[in-house]
Amino acid sequence: DAKTTQPPSMDCAEGRAANLPCNHSTISGNEYVYWYRQIHSQGPQYIIHGLKNNETNEMASLIITEDRKSSTLILPHATLRDTAVYYCIGLTGGAGSYQLTFGKGTKLSVIP
């Protein structure tokens, strides 16, 4: 099972890059790391996922260490609308119970 560890909260100045770390030392070699975020009480929103290589899309970049034990989600120019709880997620369970397990995440506050 991919158990993840994230800091409970972070602040970031508006317009600056937000770097959100995640430790996932138990992740296996063929498991993806997923990032979702939840703004207030809305439904979680997919951001990005990756396996080994760094990934970038229109929302964020994902940097995964070579040993795959940790990753960093980068929001290049944080805005107030990026204030949310960010979840770093791996797959847990086995046959008949595979699931994304959302931990407590990191509450990112973007400050004007």
Add this chain to the structure above:
Amino acid sequence: DSGVTQTPKHLITATGQRVTLRCSPRSGDLSVYWYQQSLDQGLQFLIQYYNGEERAKGNILERFSAQQFPDLHSELNLSSLELGDSALYFCASSVEGVTDTQYFGPGTRLTVL
């Protein structure tokens, strides 16, 4: 807008009652997932259906049940409700399996009095 719809948005009921929550997945998605989010437990996976069949089960109580219909919409039935069942219930859908991107609906807020 994720394309996933959930009804109702809010539901207030009494202990011991039964309610049904409804979810319509994005067009073309075959999998539907149900999650419960309460203040003290975070977002908990309940169950997944794929093309009408149960695919994965999480910490779903025996008082809760779900099904996915031939048109792929899904219902989550909660019975013998307790105060502790008060929570946000989210539905998500994906094209096929759990490794595909999940798109979440806006949720149903259930309050049990």
